[in-house]
Amino acid sequence: MTRHEGRSRTGRGPRAGALLAAAALVMGMTAVAAPPGTAAAAPTFTRAQPFRPADTGARITAETRLGPQEVDITIESPSLGRSVKTRILLPRDWRADATATWPVLYAYHGGQDDYTSWPRNTDIEGWAAGYDAIVVMPEAADGAYADWYNYGFRGTPKWETFHTKEVVQLVERNYHAGTARAAIGDSAGGQGAITYAAKYPGMFRHVASLSGVLWLRAPGMPSLIMATNALNGQDPIAIYGFLVLNAANWRAHDPYELAPRLAGTKVFFSSGTTGNPGPGDPDAPPWDVGLFGEQAVGATNLAFRDRLDRLGVPYTADLYGDGRHNWPAWTRVASRVWPDLMASIGAREL
Template sequence: MTPSVGRRPLRSPLRRSLAAGASAAILAAGVGGVGVSAAHAAAPAAAGALAGALAAAPVPADTGARITAEQEVGTRAVDITINSPSLGRSVKTRILLPKNWKRGSQATWPVLYAFHGGQDDYTSWTRSTDIEAWAAKYNVIVVMPEGADGSYANWHNYGRGGTPKWETFHTAEVRQLMERNYGAGALRAAIGNSSGGAGAMSYAARHPGLFKYAASLSGVLSMRSIGMPALLMFTNAGNGQDPFAIWGIPWADDANWAAHDPHALAPRLRGTGLFFSAGTTGRPGPGDPNVAPWDIGLLSEIAVGANNKEFKKRLDELKIPYTAHIYGDGRHNWPAWIREAQFVWPALMKSIGAQKV
């Protein structure tokens, strides 16, 4: 068992052989963090932010995606259930609302999208961090959508397309539902850990202008670097998925891989604020437990760090501004991600004009 910042109990890490685990934890498409906190509900609701039940007729998204349920889970936190044609099923999204939010208001608020890592869910950020307290200090809406182990992509499915379309769900359906029913504005930023970090950066590149700022915490930002396709596919196979269904067969479907690779898409990130961070040494960092040198959370972060260095080099070649923290010691886990998220939080808020309250 691995403690998380000494605060919350954790689930057991992946039980794989050393060779398999070291590869699979690499990531992004499959491991959100080594040791994920046990389920933790948001604080009990006091005087709730939502005046009454779900709005009589929530406005649907262009695809027909619609909100079918709404539940207060905290003083200013609400979970909604979305029936999504892009996914072919219903999933949840957690929303943190600012103190001055009122249903039916004509006002709009800046929005931060927080994407979780693999083997986790939409409760990840509130369960593993103090994001509720961070958000409460600003007039910002925080949206934490379900991402499952979808790798933040519309799946290739051997060229047939079809469901699941996670990118469409996040960038169109969830966005439109937030804007049409909760007052989310056009000033947006994104942050994610592990595969969620790769997703934040990929979405920013694939949809220039969608986000003012994108932050990746230990995300794979160069998908096609040597050995990485095999490791990503191995990770997804370990999650019980067809590893070729997501982006296609490496090399044979290289164009589709490149179309989702932040490294290849780097020129499209010009004009977006960028932050990325990762460890490099394979040694425990501040807040990490004392674990064996072959711990998969340590070994995987070596590969992530090297990958982030490649992305950094590419941005340097293109003369695209960024802020990077390649910090050396640190495990692929929440102690480092919490620290990095707190560091970049002011920049995220500034980029979308979120004011302190």
């Protein structure tokens, strides 16, 4: 990993003719136990009070225990106009009747995926079990981590409001999550993590993006984004609006444009840049969309790095050159950055 004074290997721009193919990847297609001899006590879920709602009226309508430290909640969300799920990992000393709070990490998933993405693809349960912290994995669907513009009419879905207001308030009011927060995300979730940290300074102490698009309006990128939305069966204009006519709304969601607001937040970002496969990647031909897609993403990360350099905003970057847009690369990086995220929120190692 390189800090802001270092320079990372640079890849070339995306190959001609690959834009639509890479679109399926660019905005997010996502292709410790207790110490020896120590019994891990299961958290106590018995509640003396009913679930408390969020300020918007969002409420928890169901709680399903999946294991001693793992629970799914169903959230009825006015911001989304429907109910969705969120997965929560609880520390082993957590109790429903506790008066203490715990530091919390929010893990956002990529596009064409759901709230189970992180546990399906990584050992996030094992990473979480090594620290006295809560981990929250909210649903994001293909919502682009934004309150949709909807041709100026706004309205649902409001994914940004769901994540930054409803989920945060519900876990703080019902699961003793504290205000010492960090966030990590892969692909579209990485873009979302950086965007939220910039739009709401102070919300997160530390934020990490794994192959997120960090310059929405980079040359060729709007076409990729809108093509991705169309391939997902959505109106490609509904999320941010028209590129020129609604340029202000695009800028309002663009990490590159929001970069000055990251001063004071610890920032980490990573991506491949070359369009070549990396360690652990599956065998793929040179024209594989995961390779083209990561090269396009990497170009936005390089531009974002240069933008932060000009602004004098500190960061840590791991622009690792070879690597596909997939979980082998993200798991490798996430496992390395996890202890730093935990330290930033004051989570005690167990």
